[in-house]
Amino acid sequence: MRLLKYLLPGVMLLGFVAQAQSPTYGVGRAPTAAEIEAWDIAIAPTGEELPDGSGTADLGAQLFLEKGCAGCHGTNGTNGIAPRLVKNDVGEVDNAWRYGRVLPIRSPYATTVWDYINRGMPLGAEGSLLADEVYSLTAYLLYLNDVITDDQLVLDQNSLPKIQMPNRDNWAQVPDWFPGQPRLEGYPY
Amino acid sequence: MGPKKQNRREFLKQGAAIAGGAAVGAASQSASAQLPGPEGFLHGRDDIVAYGQRSRFIESKRIPHGGRHSPDTFGLDFHIATPLQDQHGVITPSSLFYMGTTRGSYIPDIDPEKHRLMIHGLVDNPLVFTMEELKRLPSVTRMHFVECAGNRSNRRHTTVQETHGMTSNAEWTGVLLSTLLKEAGVKEGADWIVAEGVEEVKGASSIPMTKAMDDTLLAYSMNGEPVRPQQGFPLRMLAPGFEGIFNVKWLRRIKVVDQYYMTYNDYGHLTQDPATAALGYQIGPKSVIVHPSGGQTLPGAGYYQVSGLAWSGGGKVARVEVTTDGGETWFDAEIRGEPQAMAHTLFAFEWEWDGSPCELQSRCIDEIGQVQPSRAEVAEFWNQPADQPPRVRGQDNSIQPWRIESDGSIHNAIA
Missing domain, CATH: 2.60.40.650 (Immunoglobulin-like)
Structure with missing residues (x-):
């Protein structure tokens, strides 16, 4: 049903062209399956695109030093010139937002941590990490933040999306968006 | 009036006859000596014939914004504010357009001939486009602003560049994303897209299909020339009226998906409060x-x-x-x-x-x-x-x- 909501105005906008035939222009080419696989680095919270491979926090601790992470983030992830990777020391809190803006504790999904390391780290050598290494580094950061407590726990495409991040259900979704709607119902500004 | 004009013309003629060019020069000098004149005359230069430049007396410039210097220690550009106080029309010059990047970014150095845009995911026909192919498709030309979520005045700010300089406005030309999505054929249940750039962090944002199908534009032209590298050359997405981060630069890939992807960009705008989330999405009046x-x-x-x-x-x-x-x-x-x-x-x-x-x-x-x-x-x-x-x-x-x-x-x- 949601599909209809945007398709209808869309069809009206494009007028008879869209209704007459599809595809309309025949411009562009079809990518090969291999191309799509190589390009597609997006990872859904459900983890369906996660690749084969696995890792542990134990292995991640070594990689954190070997891959240069510690050089910018500090040897313990708290004392570098790059952003802090370990929750702020605020003691026991009932709301994980109080740990600060630290990806491996604030993110509702462990997939976001995996995805960001995979696409954006390390600075200057992005995309160089193997899937096993990304699993291990993700595990290590989750371990440093007490999200997981076993440094031998194996993270892979099945176990990673199941990690229960403390903010899993503790975040505000953006509202459904439609053209011409006010920002917030009942808010005059 | 007529006789006077005639007299002057004759005087000039006589002067020219007597002393050649020098006398004409002397005459015009005496007539204009009381007027403000130029500081000098610039001789033509091949590089400025090819691509113009502003007056040396104009020093209007952008400044780093938000307390972090651009470029930073790593050479990354982060947030840079436009000098609104020097602008009199509605178009922000491309050279002065504000700039924001996800975590700080190097600027990708992209050969447009090699650049490709892929649309895939929940579509009937995944497609890859060259820049030339995108330019063959029906285009639109529209004025749109882009504004950073961090464009927030505070008491420490003294100038409008500091209080409001993280927004800019340009004329953009490109192809509507809806044109491409219809060409690819969006499948049922595809409520979101993830748009991704090629910068080193490959910044990606989740955008609702309703916006993607409405007025979202893939721009290759900005203020009459190719989109500038700092603004996403050769291809930038514009999600008009959405916060800056959704206007993905150096656009390479659009994945049509069935759920909010919680990318790093999305995470960066995360909040606990539904009202704050709603008010941090579409820019207000x-x-x-x-x-x-x-x-x-x-x-x-x-x-x-x-x-x-x-x-x-x-x-x-x-x-x-x-x-x-x-x-x-x-x-x-x-x-x-x-x-x-x-x-x-x-x-x-x-x-x-x-x-x-x-x-x-x-x-x-x-x-x-x-x-x-x-x-x-x-x-x-x-x-x-x-x-x-x-x-x-x-x-x-x-x-x-x-x-x-x-x-x-x-x-x-x-x-």
């Missing part, structure tokens, strides 16, 4: 007086044209109201030109300053009836404690007050 503005000094009492910019993520600017007495009385400013949807709109009014202290403000009302609030109004709406400074939830679209002292100096009067 907003305006600011630019001439005159903070840090400037009025030379004295008398006539001034006051002008500024208004915009909204909700559509066109319908009206701009202004006050010169700190909000006691409001009157309509004149809209200059035809307002465009999700575009900076120029407003102005004629003002006679009597030389006494006063406060200038403007407020934007957009076509869907949203009204730009004062900070006090926001505080009242949310029942914020009166003894604390007002806090604007989500993207800050509150009214900017400029206080003018009797010595003509202008100050940021934000609460």
Whole structure:
């Protein structure tokens, strides 16, 4: 049903062209399956695109030093010139937002941590990490933040999306968006 | 008049006859000696024939914004603000367009001949386009602003560049994303897209299909030339009226998906509060007086044209109201030109300053009836404690007050 909501105005906008035939222009080419696989680095919270491979926090601790992470983030992830990777020391809190803006504790999904390391780290050598290494580094950061407590726990495409991040259900979704709607119902500004 | 002209012409003729070119030169020098003239004459230069440059007397420049220097220790550019105070129209020059990046970014050095855009995911026909192919498709040319979520005035700011310089406006040409999505054939259940750039962090944002199919534009042209590298050359997505981060630069890939992907960009805008989330998505109605503005000094009492910019993520600017007495009385400013949807709109009014202290403000009302609030109004709406400074939830679209002292100096009067 949601599909209809945007398709209808869309069809009206494009007028008879869209209704007459599809595809309309025949411009562009079809990518090969291999191309799509190589390009597609997006990872859904459900983890369906996660690749084969696995890792542990134990292995991640070594990689954190070997891959240069510690050089910018500090040897313990708290004392570098790059952003802090370990929750702020605020003691026991009932709301994980109080740990600060630290990806491996604030993110509702462990997939976001995996995805960001995979696409954006390390600075200057992005995309160089193997899937096993990304699993291990993700595990290590989750371990440093007490999200997981076993440094031998194996993270892979099945176990990673199941990690229960403390903010899993503790975040505000953006509202459904439609053209011409006010920002917030009942808010005059 | 006729005889006089004739006399002068004859005089010049005689002079020329007597002393050749030198006499003509002397005559024109004596006639113009009392007028201000140029400091000199620039000889043609091949590079400036090929690509022009501004006057050496113009020093208008962008500045790093938000307390982190650009470039930073790593050579990354982060947030850079445009000098709104030097601008008189609605187009931001491409060289001065504000810039924001996800975590700080190097600028990808992209050969447009090698650049490709892929559309895949929940579509019937995944497609790859070259830049030339994108340019073959039906195009639209539209004015749109882009604004950073961090464009938030605070008491430490003195100039409009600091308070509002993280927004800019350009004319963009490109292909509507809806054209490409229809060509690819969107499958049922595909409620979102993930748009991704090629910078080293490969910044990606989740965008609702409703927006993707409405007015989202893939621009290859900006202000009459290819989109600048700092703005996403060769291809930039514009999600008009959405916060800056959704306007993905160096666009390489659009994946059509069935869920919100919680990318790193999405995570960066995450909040616990649903109202804050809603108010940090589509830019609200907003305006600011630019001439005159903070840090400037009025030379004295008398006539001034006051002008500024208004915009909204909700559509066109319908009206701009202004006050010169700190909000006691409001009157309509004149809209200059035809307002465009999700575009900076120029407003102005004629003002006679009597030389006494006063406060200038403007407020934007957009076509869907949203009204730009004062900070006090926001505080009242949310029942914020009166003894604390007002806090604007989500993207800050509150009214900017400029206080003018009797010595003509202008100050940021934000609460």
